[in-house]
Amino acid sequence: MNAELQSRQEEIVEEFSFYEDWMEKYEQLIEMGKELDALPDESRMDEHLIRGCQSRVWLLASKDENQSVRFHADSDAIITKGLVALMVRVLDGLPPKDIAESDLWFIEKIGLDKHLSPTRANGLHSMVQQMKRYGVAFQAQ
Amino acid sequence: MISALDTAAIRSQFPILEREVHGQPLVYLDHAASAQKPIAVIEAQREYLSHYHSNVHRGVHALSQQATDAFERARSTVQYHIGAAHLEEIIWVAGATDGINLVSQAWGREHIGAGDVILITRMEHHANIVPWQMLAQEKGAKVEAVDILADGTLDEDDFQKKLKLNPKMVAFMHVSNTLGTINDAQRLTSMAKSAGATVLIDGSQALPHMIVDVAELDCDFYVFSGHKAYGPTGIGVLYGRKSILEAMNPWRGGGEMIDEVSLEKGTTFAGLPHKFEAGTPHISGAVALGVALQWLTGVGLKSVMEHETILSSQARHQLGKIDGLQFIGSAPSTSGVVSFIVDGVHPYDLGTLLDQQGIAVRTGHHCTQPIMDHYDIPGTVRASFGAYNTLQEVDSLVQGVERALKMLR
Numbered sequence: 001m002n003a004e005l006q007s008r009q010e011e012i013v014e015e016f017s018f019y020e021d022w023m024e025k026y027e028q029l030i031e032m033g034k035e036l037d038a039l040p041d042e043s044r045m046d047e048h049l050i051r052g053c054q055s056r057v058w059l060l061a062s063k064d065e066n067q068s069v070r071f072h073a074d075s076d077a078i079i080t081k082g083l084v085a086l087m088v089r090v091l092d093g094l095p096p097k098d099i100a101e102s103d104l105w106f107i108e109k110i111g112l113d114k115h116l117s118p119t120r121a122n123g124l125h126s127m128v129q130q131m132k133r134y135g136v137a138f139q140a141q
Numbered sequence: 142m143i144s145a146l147d148t149a150a151i152r153s154q155f156p157i158l159e160r161e162v163h164g165q166p167l168v169y170l171d172h173a174a175s176a177q178k179p180i181a182v183i184e185a186q187r188e189y190l191s192h193y194h195s196n197v198h199r200g201v202h203a204l205s206q207q208a209t210d211a212f213e214r215a216r217s218t219v220q221y222h223i224g225a226a227h228l229e230e231i232i233w234v235a236g237a238t239d240g241i242n243l244v245s246q247a248w249g250r251e252h253i254g255a256g257d258v259i260l261i262t263r264m265e266h267h268a269n270i271v272p273w274q275m276l277a278q279e280k281g282a283k284v285e286a287v288d289i290l291a292d293g294t295l296d297e298d299d300f301q302k303k304l305k306l307n308p309k310m311v312a313f314m315h316v317s318n319t320l321g322t323i324n325d326a327q328r329l330t331s332m333a334k335s336a337g338a339t340v341l342i343d344g345s346q347a348l349p350h351m352i353v354d355v356a357e358l359d360c361d362f363y364v365f366s367g368h369k370a371y372g373p374t375g376i377g378v379l380y381g382r383k384s385i386l387e388a389m390n391p392w393r394g395g396g397e398m399i400d401e402v403s404l405e406k407g408t409t410f411a412g413l414p415h416k417f418e419a420g421t422p423h424i425s426g427a428v429a430l431g432v433a434l435q436w437l438t439g440v441g442l443k444s445v446m447e448h449e450t451i452l453s454s455q456a457r458h459q460l461g462k463i464d465g466l467q468f469i470g471s472a473p474s475t476s477g478v479v480s481f482i483v484d485g486v487h488p489y490d491l492g493t494l495l496d497q498q499g500i501a502v503r504t505g506h507h508c509t510q511p512i513m514d515h516y517d518i519p520g521t522v523r524a525s526f527g528a529y530n531t532l533q534e535v536d537s538l539v540q541g542v543e544r545a546l547k548m549l550r
Contacts, residue, residue, distance in 0.1 A: 054505045076487055079489070080489065
């Protein structure tokens with residue numbers, strides 16, 4: 001597995017290990033959400049929308065000059081935006097193949113897996129699927 | 142404020158209220174979605190399944206007769222509970238949605254034709270919109286919706302105006318699941334009937350919280366779900382005026398609903414109520430719903446309504462002090478439903494942080510997207526009270542909201 005991807009995941013696991021309860025973890029996610037730049041209105045278009053049940057997530061992807069995938073994302077709910085920021089932090093700037101094949105073990109490790117189940121209302125599950133699909137698509141280009 | 146109910150005694154009858162959620166005592170404020178079950182209801186279902194389960198209406202053996210007796214006794218409990226004149230006016234259905242679909246298909250396909258108008262309201266649950274849209278599409282009919290005023294009251298002037306379109310069917314909710322508005326169902330029914338319409342009332346949000354009398358309402362159809370009235374899921378009731386039900390053809394075909402079946406001569410149908418109850422019914426559900434209604438009567442529906450009104454007014458009073466908080470639905474007459482939004486805060490975030498504190502509320506559009514369009518909002522946070530909620534739980538809600546907002550803003 002991509003060494004960068006590994007170390008980013010380890011870093012996040014360490015960060016979250018300081019928090020004792022979920023309210024503190026949510027506080028951290030909210031901070032991450034607030035720090036992530038909002039997408040300009042023109043990017044918040046329906047074609048970039050990932051449909052969750054209640055909160056909306058916009059995801060844009062492109063390939064830079066190094067053939068790495070760059071992600072830009074946003075959400076109208078701040079906790080979801082924090083989750084989005086976390087995913088972007090882990091996968092942004094990696095080669096398409098590594099994204100397509102990524103094993104995101106940190107999600108379970110920090111207890112986020114319950115937020116990732118497809119029945120949850122935040123659309124995060126669809127977002128991870130969509131990021132991996134971009135990896136597959138850019139690999140083919 | 143003194144409550145009309147002994148909530149401690151009531152709470153002790155609900156095993157689920159003893160559990161914790163995320164390490165916090167459960168504060169369950171989602172009654173508009175579903176109510177929890179008292180021991181009497183849980184026991185009724187367990188006893189049925191342990192002692193006398195059998196199929197109804199067709200066995201000569203003892204178990205079948207016991208099951209049939211209990212099933213039909215539950216039907217008569219419903220009859221008395223809602224003041225229906227005849228036992229056969231009570232049809233078992235899967236829930237309110239199923240009941241409305243039965244009427245839209247069995248009654249609607251015979252009575253609605255091209256160009257006809259079906260009148261609903263903008264505050265309806267999707268269950269009282271989509272079946273009519275499907276019927277209208279099939280028949281070339283039109284669905285018109287009565288507007289609501291800014292405070293969530295039904296616009297009676299618009300209702301009067303749209304009655305002039307001579308709607309064949311007028312279908313509206315007794316109490317709004319999103320706004321809490323209590324419609325003057327008797328008055329609306331009388332206006333609609335004077336205009337020559339057949340009237341269906343969706344009573345899902347009324348029956349668990351107030352005394353409902355179909356004779357007084359004088360409506361043609363009344364539907365409700367069992368699970369919101371402290372009964373099981375998968376069972377509900379369609380009340381229909383006998384003369385109308387008699388003239389209606391069945392909707393679903395199968396066992397139970399036939400008189401004689403012949404491959405040569407065709408099939409003749411059973412009489413009421415069985416002609417609308419094809420297949421083996423949800424027997425344990427019906428039996429337990431009967432017990433749930435008896436339980437509600439025992440607690441006293443008048444006291445339940447008074448109690449829930451105290452809780453919701455207190456919640457409105459305390460939440461109303463929070464900066465940037467706005468109620469969606471503040472009609473003069475509201476039920477125990479309190480819907481709100483907060484400036485700059487997504488309902489999903491607020492709901493997630495309340496859940497983390499053990500407080501179960503609903504967020505989103507509550508299956509009423511036309512209301513969200515009307516107010517131009519993505520959704521609301523909705524707290525809805527039941528018989529066993531307390532003023533302390535109102536405090537927990539308010540403190541929970543304040544704590545969440547501190548984190549979010």
